[in-house]
Amino acid sequence: MKEAIAMKEAVLESRPLYGIGTVARLTGLKPDTLRVWERRYGLGASYKSPTGRRQYTQSDLEHMQIIAALVNNGSRIGEIASTERKTLEMLLRGRGKNGRAAVPAAKPRVVFVGDQLCEWLDEHQGCLANVNALLVRTALADIGTDFYPQIGTADSLVVECTNLGGTQVRQLGDLMQALDVERAVVCYQFANERWLTALEEQNIAATTFPPDPAYLAYELARSIADKTRSAGDSNLGELMTAKPRQFNELQLRGARQLKNALDCECPRHIADLIRSLASFEDYSASCSVENWNEAAVHACVYAYAAQARWLMEKALQAVLEGHADEYQSVLRTITDSPVGDAA
Numbered sequence: 001m002k003e004a005i006a007m008k009e010a011v012l013e014s015r016p017l018y019g020i021g022t023v024a025r026l027t028g029l030k031p032d033t034l035r036v037w038e039r040r041y042g043l044g045a046s047y048k049s050p051t052g053r054r055q056y057t058q059s060d061l062e063h064m065q066i067i068a069a070l071v072n073n074g075s076r077i078g079e080i081a082s083t084e085r086k087t088l089e090m091l092l093r094g095r096g097k098n099g100r101a102a103v104p105a106a107k108p109r110v111v112f113v114g115d116q117l118c119e120w121l122d123e124h125q126g127c128l129a130n131v132n133a134l135l136v137r138t139a140l141a142d143i144g145t146d147f148y149p150q151i152g153t154a155d156s157l158v159v160e161c162t163n164l165g166g167t168q169v170r171q172l173g174d175l176m177q178a179l180d181v182e183r184a185v186v187c188y189q190f191a192n193e194r195w196l197t198a199l200e201e202q203n204i205a206a207t208t209f210p211p212d213p214a215y216l217a218y219e220l221a222r223s224i225a226d227k228t229r230s231a232g233d234s235n236l237g238e239l240m241t242a243k244p245r246q247f248n249e250l251q252l253r254g255a256r257q258l259k260n261a262l263d264c265e266c267p268r269h270i271a272d273l274i275r276s277l278a279s280f281e282d283y284s285a286s287c288s289v290e291n292w293n294e295a296a297v298h299a300c301v302y303a304y305a306a307q308a309r310w311l312m313e314k315a316l317q318a319v320l321e322g323h324a325d326e327y328q329s330v331l332r333t334i335t336d337s338p339v340g341d342a343a
Contacts, residue, residue: 010147013118014047014057015133016125023056027068034064041081043067058107058132066092107132110220111151111179113140114160117187120210127213131156131220140171148178156220157184160209164191169198176202185219187211222302246313247274254331255316258323270316277309 024031038044043064045054056064066088071077073092080088110131112118118135121127134151136143140159157179161168164186176184186199187209199206205219247255255271284302320327 010136010138010143010150012150013135013137014059015121015128015135016058017047017049017055018057018061019055020045023061023064026061027064028072029064029068037067037077037081041077043081062106063088108155108220109134109153110156110158111136111154111181112158113138113143113175114187115139116162116209117158117160124213127216127220140168140175143175145174145178148175151179154179154181157181158187158216158220159184160187161191162189162209164188164195164199164206166195166198169195169202172199172204173202176204183219183222185211185216245278245309247271247316250334251331254327254334255320257330257334258320258327264319266319267316270312270319274309274312274316277305277312281305281309 018026020031020034023029024034027034034044044060045056046060047055047057049055063085066085067077067080069092070080070088075091080091083091108131111134112121113136115137118137121133121135134154136151140161157176159172159175161172168186172184172186176182183203183205185205185207187207189209191206196206207215207219252271252275255267258267281302284305
């Protein structure tokens with residue numbers, strides 16, 4: 001008689017969780033007011049612990065902060081209690097000076113998958129301090145496609161894969177696509193170079209389990225910054241999109257030497273700027289840090305340096321337009337010469 005092996009049902013757990021006292025302090029509302037609003041309007045804690053205690057998730061807290069700000073600006077709670085969050089944010093901006101108000105910034109949504117990973121996070125709560133975390137205490141293989149809609153979209157994804165192989169790489173790619181995640185982190189125990197290379201090709205970072213807290217915080221901040229730049233600000237679109245490097249060292253040397261064929265020295269100055277920014281970009285990506293907070297800051301520095309480097313590359317492309325013949329001639333000279341441009 002064969003024994004049936006029951007697969008563990010995937011369940012989402014929100015982190016961090018807040019008690020009513022903390023929410024009262026962070027919103028400026030009295031606990032009694034929060035209780036009345038929950039009873040009358042259904043506003044309140046959405047998470048229920050195994051012991052039956054109601055707790056506020058990060059999304060609950062942010063929602064209550066917006067509600068509290070609107071009430072302080074003259075709105076009636078009964079008129080806005082059932083309004084969806086995006087509409088509330090628009091209303092709050094409209095109440096602010098010059099049409100803008102301080103809407104509480106939503107923390108990035110990060111999904112963590114894996115029993116051991118979630119247990120490790122229980123002991124390392126500091127890694128979750130700046131994110132809206134969703135914990136899935138089950139193996140990647142046990143997450144069915146019917147569970148994807150429950151997760152929704154995410155800003156980043158961290159997955160535990162004890163044994164990393166082709167099946168796990170494909171499953172991870174499917175999950176990333178379903179959650180609209182551009183970069184993820186895999187924590188593994190056993191893997192070979194073939195599958196680690198496959199992860200790298202899919203823009204997936206890999207580290208051994210258990211992860212170093214500083215490294216994990218760095219990767220989370222980096223992936224979130226990349227997604228934020230990709231989304232853009234004020235519809236900047238392509239301007240904010242993370243791009244690969246557009247000029248190699250030979251091409252930059254050619255741009256520097258182009259000053260001999262032009263009256264303008266902008267190509268040389270811009271090429272030097274690109275070199276410096278690219279070097280600093282590499283440095284910030286590998287800079288040693290002492291804790292997760294420093295790691296997050298360095299990740300932002302890396303993102304800004306990468307953006308600045310790409311913008312200067314666009315500037316160099318604009319300067320070189322109209323001088324394609326001279327530029328190609330300089331490149332041929334450098335390629336044919338055994339000694340190139342110094343520095």
